[in-house]
Amino acid sequence: MKTMLRLTVANVKSLTRDRAALFWTFVFPIMFVFLFGAIFGGSGTTKISVGFVDEDNTPASAAISQAFGQVEFLTLKTGSLEDLKDSMQHGDVAAIIVVPKGAMTALAAKTPLGLQIYTDPSKSQTTQVIDGVVVQIVNHINLGLAGGSEVVTVDRRTLQAQPLTAIGYLVPSILAMALMQLGVFAAIPLVQQREKGILKRLGATPLARWQLVGSNILERLIVAVLNAVLIIGIGVLVFKVTIIGNLLAVAALVILGAAAFLAIGFALASFLKTEDQASGVVQVVQIPMMFLSGIFFSFEFLPDFLQTIARFLPLTYLADALRQVMVDGTQVAPLGVDVLILTAWLVVCLSVAARSFRWE
């Protein structure tokens, strides 16, 4: 065990002294976060568009509309709930406020009236702002109309907006991508070490194979966790993405995902002879996977036959699982299925690697 840790330290040292490897492992995924964050993150200074649905069409509802209209940073867009939901899914409005039918009657009778608001949980920043505004206005109305008793209440509903518009969707995607690359790219140094005879030299010492494999896995898992911390950290701190899920579940998925892709990397390394071959094949594996797995745009936009392919790719399920746990996005498959499929990839590839891995 101590030997394995020493070897892990040696691997980590080798990595930290290799600027190119450092760039691809850590900086590249972060660049993605910033790139997509800049494109889709939005900035805090512009006005927030909010859909307003007046189903009551009475002076009372008009007054409510006016109250919202006076909030400086909100732009109201009126329309039917159907149309506005559509707009919200396309990212044109950030939330929808609905004044239901019978509002005036309810207010007059001082019977409870629920004001509905639709928000997108993956856009936590806007959601919080709108929620705050609605609560304030509702309190104001209650105070004026009913002397403080809670006549008007807020009925919160969620609507997942179209994913491409949300950096919140992209953070788990980029994390999944980084873990995929981390694992698949592990084939390269392994093939390199074999080609250079480093593995053979280690084979001539009493070092056991499990210690060698274990140290490689451990090194990569350390890198995976660091990567996850960096990507999630930047998502949360810079782009204000709210992680709704439990961090332990996220960590468990990060490790399962990294392990599954490492197994794929090791399995690839068993069949590749030279470093050049390895770099080529790794790209052939990782680039299509990146685009077919719905990590940067939703899966449903792919033609049917590509969707079928995507349904076999492990990245589809890792991204889906991370999304479900981190930001509660629309799902490709239930979480349990995601975990099951990733585990299957892990087991199959690990047994392939164990059977056909060559040390020279």
Add this chain to the structure above:
Amino acid sequence: MTRSGEPVIRVSGLKKLYGDVKAVDGVSFEVGRGEVFGMLGPNGAGKTTTIEILEGLRDPDEGTAEVLGLDVCKHPQSIKQRIGVQLQSVSLYPRLTVRELLDLFGSFFEHHLPTQQLIDAVDLGERDKARSMNLSGGQQQRLSIALALVNDPELVFLDEPTTGLDPQARRSLWDLVKGLQARGKSVMLTTHYMEEATELCDRVAIMDHGHILEMGTVQELIRRRFKERAVFFDTSPQLPMDRLARLDGVVRAAQEDGQTVLYSSDIPGTIGTLLAMADSLSVDPHNLGIRQATLEDVFLDLTGRALRD
């Protein structure tokens, strides 16, 4: 040379096939404790395969091999604890320093020598914080010897330790190997430099096409084939070989590396009749010299090929 007790290596009828190619084809030999044993042969002779079987890196197809009294197939881990290994290609973690590599390799063994002692032993004191990728060829080779010594092994395997080194670096490596023997280590090395085998080895096995052709001390090997010394010279135009072979004392006449070589049991007689013949043909033999037969001659005589072809 001190040979006593049990041999450190005992190989019998060893065979290893790669597809249809018989890389090692029935090799048997022993190496005594404290001995420096060399395997001499061209590339592809089966030297490396043989040494790698002994190091526990490959399994033999047939035959038995014992290292330090242990069967290489049954006890590879115990053997690896007690031997030192230097492989043909010097490759290590390129971004780790000399000191880090020695510390790391030491951690693989139950017992290991202090890193500083190893650094001093191979004279890398001034480069101990250099990354292995930045070392010169000779320094890398010295590092790889130091790595072979981390566990203070009883038996050290060196596979072509000086290939690709300049003469000065080669000499300094030879001194290292002699130092090992002086400290009572047994050494088995492969080489295709006959000079190296002559300089370092107590005994030599000449290997070609998977077979050991001859085995013994360098002097034994030479005397077994050449009871005579050799007269050599460059000539232009070439003197007729049949007439050269009939000169006084000549046992055999040959062309080697662009030179004419006359193996002779009577050097003064050969030179006298050679000069007379050259004079009568108005040819001037340049660079005339006399030498002992060498391992190179032995190899050529055994295989009909020069060692480095």
